[in-house]
Amino acid sequence: MKEKAIRAGYLGPEGTFSEEAAQVFFSYQEQEVSLSPFSSIPLLYDALGKREVDLAMLPVENSIEGTVNQTLDELIEHPSLLISGEIILSIHHCLLVRPDQEWAKLERVYSHPQALAQCRTFLEKNLAETALFPTLSTAEGAQIVAKSTEPYGAIASRFAALRQGLEVAVPDIQSKQNNKTRFLVIGRQLTEPTGADKTSIVFALPQDRPGGLYSILKEFAERQINLTRIESRPTKQELGHYLFFIDCLGHQRDPMVAEALHAIGKNTILTRILGSYKIGMVKE
Numbered sequence: 001m002k003e004k005a006i007r008a009g010y011l012g013p014e015g016t017f018s019e020e021a022a023q024v025f026f027s028y029q030e031q032e033v034s035l036s037p038f039s040s041i042p043l044l045y046d047a048l049g050k051r052e053v054d055l056a057m058l059p060v061e062n063s064i065e066g067t068v069n070q071t072l073d074e075l076i077e078h079p080s081l082l083i084s085g086e087i088i089l090s091i092h093h094c095l096l097v098r099p100d101q102e103w104a105k106l107e108r109v110y111s112h113p114q115a116l117a118q119c120r121t122f123l124e125k126n127l128a129e130t131a132l133f134p135t136l137s138t139a140e141g142a143q144i145v146a147k148s149t150e151p152y153g154a155i156a157s158r159f160a161a162l163r164q165g166l167e168v169a170v171p172d173i174q175s176k177q178n179n180k181t182r183f184l185v186i187g188r189q190l191t192e193p194t195g196a197d198k199t200s201i202v203f204a205l206p207q208d209r210p211g212g213l214y215s216i217l218k219e220f221a222e223r224q225i226n227l228t229r230i231e232s233r234p235t236k237q238e239l240g241h242y243l244f245f246i247d248c249l250g251h252q253r254d255p256m257v258a259e260a261l262h263a264i265g266k267n268t269i270l271t272r273i274l275g276s277y278k279i280g281m282v283k284e
């Protein structure tokens with residue numbers, strides 16, 4: 001009997017970078033995958049929570065602008081979810097206009113806040129008088145411009161331009177040429193070890209103990225486990241109280257990683273393993 005297709009959601013509408021990440025990531029899956037767009041990060045988490053989708057592709061971190069806070073914050077709000085994969089995309093932003101529109105006289109530019117921020121230098125230099133309008137995704141911005149008759153532009157991908165019948169007025173407007181975004185695949189199941197894995201955890205420390213963070217880092221250092229990321233986010237309960245996110249190399253079933261995770265539990269007031277998953281490919 002044919003296996004049922006995996007239902008995967010992505011931050012849509014069609015033409016987002018998240019769609020591109022999903023297309024690339026799932027093209028390597030053996031099982032059939034059906035992709036569907038969701039118009040915001042919280043709506044996609046809702047769909048995961050209600051089991052309307054099995055997996056979600058979401059942006060988590062950009063090399064220019066840093067963390068996509070909503071993706072991490074919502075993951076914390078959904079304790080049954082796990083990270084089951086990652087992929088890194090090279091991000092090329094384009095200024096898009098309707099055919100024959102003059103880009104130097106735009107009154108508004110629409111895009112996802114991360115994209116507006118990643119193109120800040122271009123916007124300040126070339127469109128200092130133009131009002132910037134945040135959208136839920138880059139492709140939503142492109143859609144708004146395609147439907148409008150006003151002198152509006154959007155920042156989105158070349159792929160979004162094709163989808164919406166827009167023109168690329170200026171390509172590659174990101175502040176750094178080497179602009180990359182890391183996307184997470186979020187689901188419900190623990191991924192089996194592949195031999196080239198990462199583990200993500202989140203924890204909170206007691207407030208009144210000197211060396212709290214050191215006591216955690218030491219457990220990884222003593223076992224020669226490499227960390228690939230560390231970040232703190234507010235707990236949202238009290239100013240000065242933080243959640244720490246750490247990614248390390250290795251799978252939670254590797255004996256050394258398992259030992260380190262067990263040991264850190266003694267010095268935290270909360271520890272959650274967010275998942276172990278194959279180190280993602282970089283798509284240029």
Ligand SMILES: O=C(O)C(=O)Cc1ccccc1
Nearest residue numbers: 016017018112114115137138
């Ligand atoms: O809006 C999109 O296209 C997304 O997928 C989010 C995003 C925005 C900017 C850079 C990378 C991903």
